[in-house]
Amino acid sequence: MKNTLHTKFSKALVTGASTGLGEGFVQMLLEEGLEVWGTSRQAENMPIRDGFHPVELDLSDKDSLENFRAKYLCDGPSFDLVINNAGYGVFFPFEKFPHEEISGQIDVLLSGPIKICREVYGGMLRRGHGTLVNVSSLAVEFPLPYMSLYNTAKSGLSAFSRSLMMESRNTGVTVIDFRPGDFRTSFNAAMKRDLALVEETPQLSAAWDALERMLNSGPSVDIAVRRLRKTLLKPRSATVRTGRFFQAIFAPFISRFLPRDTILWFLRRYYGLR
Template sequence: MQQKVVLITGGSSGIGKSIGLYLQSEGLKVYGTTRSLSKYPDFESFELLELEVTDPDSIALAVRKVLDNEGRIDVLVNNAGVGITGPIEETPHEEIQKAFDINFNGPLHLAKAVLPQMRRQESGLIINITSIAGAMGLPYRGIYSATKGALDLVSEALRIEVKDFGIRIATLAPGDFATNIAAGRYHAPIENESPYAEPYANTLKMINEDVDSAGDPILVAKEVFEIINTNTPKVHYKVGDAMQKLSVFIKGILPDKIYEKLIVRHYKL
C-alpha cells in the first residue's frame, strides 16, 4: 500500500505536533508547518515547512514543496489556529479580523491550494480542526466560538461540493487539552474601569484553569488517525472529556433560554 502523505498546519507544537508524531509512528509521511522556521532550528520530529496561513503565496509555495517531494497530498489537517478572549464590545476589531483570518480564512486558503491535486488523484481527505467551543456562544470567547462555528458550517458545504471527486471532508472538535495555546492567545486587556472587568477576569481564570488541568493531546492525534482510516468519515467528530462532549448534545435538545442559564451558572455570571 502506498504511504499516505499528510500536511499538518501548526505542526511545530501543541496538538499539531502530537498529531504529526503519532501519524509518523503509524507509518504515514508527515509534513508540518510553522509560521517561522527559524524558531525551530533543531526540530527533527518530522519535516517542517514554513507557511503563513493568511498568505496564499506562502501556502502555494509549501504545497508545491510537498508535491515536488512526494507527488501527492493525501490528507490535509487544518490545525493552525489562534485563541482570542475578551468582551466583544472592548475587543479591537483588528484582532477580531486577525482571528477570522487565521481560524477561518486560513483553512479555506489551504483547502483551495490542495483541492486541485486531490481532484487529479481522485482521492483526498481534509480534516478541519474546529472546537467544541464552536458549537455554542461562550461568554468572553464569543469571537473564538464564531471563528470555529463558521469553519464547521463551511466544512459541511465543502463536503457536499467535493464528494463526487473522491474527496472527503470532516471536522474534529477538541475540548480543552494541555497545550501552550494560552501563550499565543490574544487577551483583550482587563481595564479596571471597564463594566466587564470583574466577570471577564473571573471567566479568564476559569478558562486558563481548564486548560492547565486538561487531557493529553495524544487523544486528538489518535482520533485523527481513526478518521484517516475510515472509508466514510462522519461530518463532525468531537474529542474531549465526557462533560464537554455532552454539552454539545445538551445544547441540541434543550430550549435556548434553559441552556443559556446553564452557561451563566457554569461561569458564575
C-alpha cells in the same frame, strides 16, 4: 495485518505543527510512516526528524501565505492529507475587541484554512483520493464568552467543512470537521488578552478563571491524536467531537433536548456571568 495510515496516505500537511495538537498529529503521522510537512511561524525552531519537513507559515500575513501557496500548494508535493490546525484565541469584551484582531481571527482560523483547502481540493478530486481535516472547536456548539470572533471563525469553518462533505460525497475525497473540547496545550498561554483589563473587570476575570480551569484540567493531546487516527482509518467524512466525556459526549447529547436559551443560561452561570 495492522491497519496503518501508511496504506491510505503518503504525504501530509499539518499547519500549526510546533506545539499542542499539531505537534501530536505530526508525531503520530511520522510513526505511521507518512512524510509530513509541518508549519510554524518560526520553522527553524522545529526539531529535525526523519520524514519531517518544517515549513514557515504565518496565516495572518498575506505574503507569507502567498509564498507558502506558491511553493508548497501549487508547485510542491501532492498532499493526500491536509490538517488545518493552526490557530490562536483572542479574549476581549466585544466593545473593546482590538480592530486588527477581527481580521486576525478570521484570517488565521477561517480564510487561511479555506484558501489552503481551495488549493489542494481540486487535485484530490482529480486523483479520486484525499482527506481534509479542519480543526474547529466544541465552542461551535457551546460558545465561549469574550471570544466572539474565535466562535465566529470556528463556526464558519465547521459550516464550510459540512458543505464540502456534501460536495465531495462519492468522489474518494473525505472531509473531517474535527471539534476538540479542552486540551492541555499552550492555547491559553498564547491567547491575546489585556491582563490589566481582565484583572480589573470581575466578569472578565471570572470567565478567564473558568477557561483556565477547564484547559488546565483537560486531557493531554493523546486522546485527540488517537481519535483523529481512528477517524482517518475510516473511509467516510465525519463531524468528530473529542475531549473529556462530559464535554465531548454527554453535553452534546443532552443539549439536543434542551432549548438554546437554557444552554446559554447554563453557560453564563458556568462562566460566572450575571
